[in-house]
Amino acid sequence: MQVEQISIFLENKPGTLQQATRVLKDANINIRTLSVAETADFGILRLIVNDVEKANKVLKDSGFQVSKTPVVAVEVPDRPGGLHSVMEAVSKEGINVEYLYAFVEKSGENAVILFRFDNPEKAIDILTKNNFTVVPGKKLYEF
Amino acid sequence: MFYNEEFETLPREALKALQLKRLQQVLQRVYHTVGFYKKSFDRAQIKPSDIKSLGDLKKLPFITRKDMSDNYPYGLFAVPMSNIVRLHASSGTTGRSAVFGYTKHDVETWSDLVARCLVAAGITKNDIIHNAFSYGLFTGGLGLHYGAEKIDASVIPISGGNAKRQLMILRDFGPTVICCTPSYALHLAQEAKTMRLDLQSFKLRVGIFGAEPWSKTTREEIEKAFGITALDIYGLSEVIGPGVAMECMAGHNGMHIFEDHFIVETINPQTGEVLPEGQEGELVFTSLSREAIPLLRYRSGDISRLITEPCRCGRTHIKMERALKRSDDMLIISGVNIFPAQVEAILVDIEGLEPRYQLIVDKAGALDALELQVEVSDKIFSDSGSVKELQKIEQRIVKDMQDYLGVEPRVKLVGPNTLQKAGDKVIDKRHI
Numbered sequence: 001m002q003v004e005q006i007s008i009f010l011e012n013k014p015g016t017l018q019q020a021t022r023v024l025k026d027a028n029i030n031i032r033t034l035s036v037a038e039t040a041d042f043g044i045l046r047l048i049v050n051d052v053e054k055a056n057k058v059l060k061d062s063g064f065q066v067s068k069t070p071v072v073a074v075e076v077p078d079r080p081g082g083l084h085s086v087m088e089a090v091s092k093e094g095i096n097v098e099y100l101y102a103f104v105e106k107s108g109e110n111a112v113i114l115f116r117f118d119n120p121e122k123a124i125d126i127l128t129k130n131n132f133t134v135v136p137g138k139k140l141y142e143f
Numbered sequence: 144m145f146y147n148e149e150f151e152t153l154p155r156e157a158l159k160a161l162q163l164k165r166l167q168q169v170l171q172r173v174y175h176t177v178g179f180y181k182k183s184f185d186r187a188q189i190k191p192s193d194i195k196s197l198g199d200l201k202k203l204p205f206i207t208r209k210d211m212s213d214n215y216p217y218g219l220f221a222v223p224m225s226n227i228v229r230l231h232a233s234s235g236t237t238g239r240s241a242v243f244g245y246t247k248h249d250v251e252t253w254s255d256l257v258a259r260c261l262v263a264a265g266i267t268k269n270d271i272i273h274n275a276f277s278y279g280l281f282t283g284g285l286g287l288h289y290g291a292e293k294i295d296a297s298v299i300p301i302s303g304g305n306a307k308r309q310l311m312i313l314r315d316f317g318p319t320v321i322c323c324t325p326s327y328a329l330h331l332a333q334e335a336k337t338m339r340l341d342l343q344s345f346k347l348r349v350g351i352f353g354a355e356p357w358s359k360t361t362r363e364e365i366e367k368a369f370g371i372t373a374l375d376i377y378g379l380s381e382v383i384g385p386g387v388a389m390e391c392m393a394g395h396n397g398m399h400i401f402e403d404h405f406i407v408e409t410i411n412p413q414t415g416e417v418l419p420e421g422q423e424g425e426l427v428f429t430s431l432s433r434e435a436i437p438l439l440r441y442r443s444g445d446i447s448r449l450i451t452e453p454c455r456c457g458r459t460h461i462k463m464e465r466a467l468k469r470s471d472d473m474l475i476i477s478g479v480n481i482f483p484a485q486v487e488a489i490l491v492d493i494e495g496l497e498p499r500y501q502l503i504v505d506k507a508g509a510l511d512a513l514e515l516q517v518e519v520s521d522k523i524f525s526d527s528g529s530v531k532e533l534q535k536i537e538q539r540i541v542k543d544m545q546d547y548l549g550v551e552p553r554v555k556l557v558g559p560n561t562l563q564k565a566g567d568k569v570i571d572k573r574h575i
């Protein structure tokens with residue numbers, strides 16, 4: 001049920017992000033959503049793409065440090081309290097969120113939130129039990 | 144002024160005779176007590192009795208840092224451990240440090256030598272000495288301390304670090320002498336400026352600086368900032384510690400090597416050939432009086448030049464210029480010696496890390512700043528891919544560098560294959 005995220009190590013210097021996006025463009029890879037985590041020296045670009053394997057390969061071939069990280073995608077109605085309801089469910093069970101990011105579906109009715117949980121299996125279990133829609137990777141890549 | 148006028152002004156003929164006598168004694172002693180020397184002399188087919196003149200010294204094999212680490216920790220000791228009263232250590236070429244023992248007599252000799260240095264700088268029992276060399280395994284702190292007590296001066300054993308507190312003590316305790324690394328002195332001067340302290344109103348009159356190379360300009364800056372005479376001290380733990388050589392008051396022109404205790408040679412670092420005195424080369428030292436670990440023909444790695452012209456201070460001992468260069472890849476970071484190989488050993492020990500790195504040394508204000516760039520390995524990134532994990536690795540590297548080497552680098556993770564292209568393991572941007 002988890003979604004594969006592409007994580008790319010980027011040095012904090014001009015041009016590195018641009019190099020990564022060029023590689024993806026040239027390989028005709030579409031980015032569904034992304035987020036960047038940064039420190040003073042480096043950043044990690046996190047991407048959900050339409051073709052995980054291909055993205056992984058072309059980035060590696062171009063000399064980037066890349067890894068595939070499992071994350072959990074949850075669909076919530078795009079209205080106040082959407083994210084909160086998920087947080088309430090997982091925090092009650094003592095699950096921590098390392099990071100999250102989100103995007104709104106094309107229909108505009110729902111948002112998809114991507115979570116990196118410290119215990120993803122347990123999180124999926126709890127979310128399913130609480131009738132949340134956990135979106136499988138396959139569906140997400142093809143959105 | 145002299146601490147030991149007889150020996151410091153011994154006519155050169157007599158000095159040479161004394162050196163030969165002491166050399167022959169030490170050769171006999173190490174040949175029969177230290178397995179390493181017996182083996183190395185036998186291999187070179189030399190008997191101690193073959194050394195009939197000082198000129199014969201060049202027949203003996205050198206001792207290098209590698210020999211020190213091959214015989215780690217006590218393999219080169221010439222006395223039983225029960226006779227050792229002190230152990231100091233310095234960086235080795237690998238993860239191992241080199242260990243130096245001192246007998247009670249060695250501590251006495253060493254204190255006497257440092258006392259000579261202090262007296263050469265015009266210091267007396269009426270002086271208060273602010274000793275900001277680090278106390279500990281490094282020989283700087285305790286070396287100066289014992290020498291200062293030897294001449295009955297008052298010592299403030301402040302050790303290194305904590306500049307604000309140092310300045311308060313310099314102002315309030317009224318020391319007349321300061322001892323530290325030149326870069327630390329400059330750092331104190333800058334700190335004083337930001338604290339709006341008037342260093343000229345302090346009682347300091349002399350500074351003794353060493354443990355790292357410094358330029359003429361740095362000396363002038365220090366002298367001007369503190370209103371003192373700044374003098375140079377030289378030493379290395381392998382030979383004894385600070386007190387191997389000291390600049391006299393006669394015109395900032397070289398440091399006298401105390402030749403009644405050490406023989407100095409200059410060699411071509413590539414060929415090992417002994418060079419005529421006065422030619423630039425690597426300094427090689429032979430300890431004549433050290434009991435615990437007398438090193439014969441130790442290659443210091445310091446590149447310098449000997450000054451043979453008689454000195455008007457009256458000392459007959461030969462002088463050396465400041466050692467501003469090294470024959471090896473040793474780096475001196477704020478007085479701490481490190482080798483790239485040690486950094487490599489630390490990186491290898493951190494699981495998943497590949498030792499693809501580069502050391503960048505620069506000045507941050509007056510002090511040295513070390514940056515360690517390390518490539519992010521596949522292993523580490525594929526295991527985590529998270530900022531937190533990468534930061535943990537950075538912190539681990541910083542901590543291990545502090546714990547093992549005593550330097551605190553700024554660690555910067557960089558992308559794969561970025562350093563290989565750059566080539567050099569070390570980039571030194573400092574201008575000395």
